[in-house]
Amino acid sequence: MTEPVADPAALFDDDYLYFFEERLEGVSDADTDRIWKVLDLAPGMEVLDLGCGHGRIANRLAERGCRVTGLDLSGTFLERAREVAAARGVTVExxxxxMRNMTWSGRFDRVVNFGNAFGFFDDADDQQVLAKVAEALRPGGRFLLETINYPRYVRDWQPSSVEEHHGDLVADVHRLDPLTNRSIATRTTIRDGRIRREPSSHRLHTYTELRDWLRGAGFTSIDGFGEDGAPLTAEHRRLMVVAGR
Structure with missing residues (x-):
């Protein structure tokens, strides 16, 4: 069966920032603390923020003294990331x-993929991304992939959600496809009298599946944690997979 895919650049644009940036900024300091701890980061380390979005993590890591590269497919997000970096007085490349086109070899001490930024391509491409991450890391480097914790997601699954911001609305109607393990959705945005619809398809993974994919990509040590940094359980909302070379 052909797996449906989405266009991340179309999904993550100015409308997304309008509805969600404020909320994300509210948790970004705590997210950065969590990343810093679980990856054992230190000033001077070379870090790749893969799927960096609008720079909420990359800019904060740079403030703490890391040498940060941020890569993303959304030009809108990157424009915002550069604006914030300039305002904060930090330098991020x-x-x-x-991310499927990465060609680095042994450059980074750490790679971060945070906040559901993995799973927008088909399985073959996603597995190739993991292989490219392994290649981009120096020996002894570590990779953090943070995403939905599948058991909790299935338990709490709802077929729709609506967000309101200053009288504007964004609504997602979605279904879970058990044949592809994808959340397939249509996002309807109503903003300033304009109506826009955009399809999406996000691949969901269990810890064991990601563990096996990471092993296949060349990682040798792989651990799973919840959003609190404790060993992963079915009750955690978020999954953090930490893999080392």
Whole structure:
């Protein structure tokens, strides 16, 4: 069966920032603390924020003394990331690129993929991304992939959700496809009298599946944690997979 895919650049644009940036900024300091701890980061380390979005993590890591590269497919997000970096007085190398096209070899001490930024391509491409991450890391480097914790997601699953911001609305209607393990949705945005619909398809993974994919990509040590940093349980909302070379 052909797996449906989405266009991340179309999904993550100015409308997304309008509805969700404020909320994300509210948790970004805590998210950065969590990343710093679980990856054992230190000033001076070379870090790749893969799927960096609008730079909420990359800019904070740079403030703490890391040498950060941010890569994303959304030009809108990168423009915002650069604006914030300038306002904060930090330097981040932001690249407008598809993560499937990475060509680094042994450059980074750490790679971060945070906040559901993995799973928008088909399985073969996603597995190739993991192989490219392994190649981009120096020996002894570590990779953090943070996403939905599948058992909790299935238990709490709802077929629709609505967000309101200053009288504007964004609504997602979605279904879970058990044949592809994808959440397939249509997002309807109503903003300033304009109506826009955009399809999406996000691949969901269990910890064991990601563990096996990471092993296949060349990682040798793989651990799973919840959003609190404790060993993963079915009750955790978020999954953090930490893999080392």
């Amino acid at each position: 932001y690249l407008h690129e598809d």
